[in-house]
Amino acid sequence: MATNRNYITGFVVSSLLMLAATILVDGHILPSFGLLLAIIGCAGIAIIAQVYFLLHIDISEHNIWNTVALVMFIPLFIITIGLTWWMFSQLYMRTMPMIPGMPGMH
Amino acid sequence: MHAQDKVVDPNEVVLWSDDYEGHDVISTRTFGFWMYVLSDGMLFATLFAAYGVLSYSHSYYTGPTPAQFVAPWYTFIQTMALFLSVLAYGFAMTALKSGSKAGVVNGIIASILLGGVFLGLNIHDVLRMISIGVTPETSGGLSAFYALTQVHAAHIFIGLIWMLVMLYQIMRQGFTEDTVGRLISLRMFWQFQAVMWVFIYIFVYLWGYMS
Numbered sequence: 348m349a350t351n352r353n354y355i356t357g358f359v360v361s362s363l364l365m366l367a368a369t370i371l372v373d374g375h376i377l378p379s380f381g382l383l384l385a386i387i388g389c390a391g392i393a394i395i396a397q398v399y400f401l402l403h404i405d406i407s408e409h410n411i412w413n414t415v416a417l418v419m420f421i422p423l424f425i426i427t428i429g430l431t432w433w434m435f436s437q438l439y440m441r442t443m444p445m446i447p448g449m450p451g452m453h
Numbered sequence: 454m455h456a457q458d459k460v461v462d463p464n465e466v467v468l469w470s471d472d473y474e475g476h477d478v479i480s481t482r483t484f485g486f487w488m489y490v491l492s493d494g495m496l497f498a499t500l501f502a503a504y505g506v507l508s509y510s511h512s513y514y515t516g517p518t519p520a521q522f523v524a525p526w527y528t529f530i531q532t533m534a535l536f537l538s539v540l541a542y543g544f545a546m547t548a549l550k551s552g553s554k555a556g557v558v559n560g561i562i563a564s565i566l567l568g569g570v571f572l573g574l575n576i577h578d579v580l581r582m583i584s585i586g587v588t589p590e591t592s593g594g595l596s597a598f599y600a601l602t603q604v605h606a607a608h609i610f611i612g613l614i615w616m617l618v619m620l621y622q623i624m625r626q627g628f629t630e631d632t633v634g635r636l637i638s639l640r641m642f643w644q645f646q647a648v649m650w651v652f653i654y655i656f657v658y659l660w661g662y663m664s
Contacts, residue, residue: 349550354543361647362536365654369529372659382663390655394648401539401644409480413487420491427498428505435506443511 349403357400361393479634486638490645497649500604504597504657512594519661522587528658531574532650538567539647546640557623565616568609575606598657605653608646615639
């Protein structure tokens, strides 16, 4: 599994995706929401490629418990970031006063 | 029939054995270090959460926003330096499999140099931002931006020191169980920093630049 070919594949795939994301954002080629979806897609695929080709997270007998640990951690990441963001967005929506000269909520 | 299909016999199972049965030291350590790496991921998760709640336009008050100070292509070069450093470390690890000391040492030296390029570009970028008045104390949004990006940079710094230590240990001890185990742990640590950088580059730099 840990071969030069795998490391090169992981490098090439993630580099091309970062290049694509940079070109898209720098050129403002897509409308804002489409652009956001496109770069989220680039990040997601790049991360899967790195986790698979570089960190060897797969279902082989040797690596299965590393994979199980990662799979169990992913909900923790999502809950930590997602719930925190949700709570504060609700707070801002209900409490943020409009101060003159201050940029509005987005 | 695989070992895992057998019914557990309490008199024979290793976990409850009176004697030390022995186990594969390197893979046990590697799993333990993977637990640490994932916990490190939780550290980044809390910083991403903080950045998430502090990256609204009001978080910057009337000060500069990432759209005004982020340079996408500059940060893309940083990204390439880090990815190449991780690739060089991967080559060192395949050289380790064939027992090539020169291959391992060369790979790690290349990895240190490219990691140093990443860190140097980061420091230069921070100095540039500070010179145009983009400082951490300007607004909550900038505090969160600096905290997240510089905690990542600190990880890179620690990783570079770890690589220097490993070079010394390989020279002194060769490929012992200890040094090989540490090289594998360092590989996971280093590759994980590249994974975190993908999140930071896309969701902090590029998203900040476009919004």
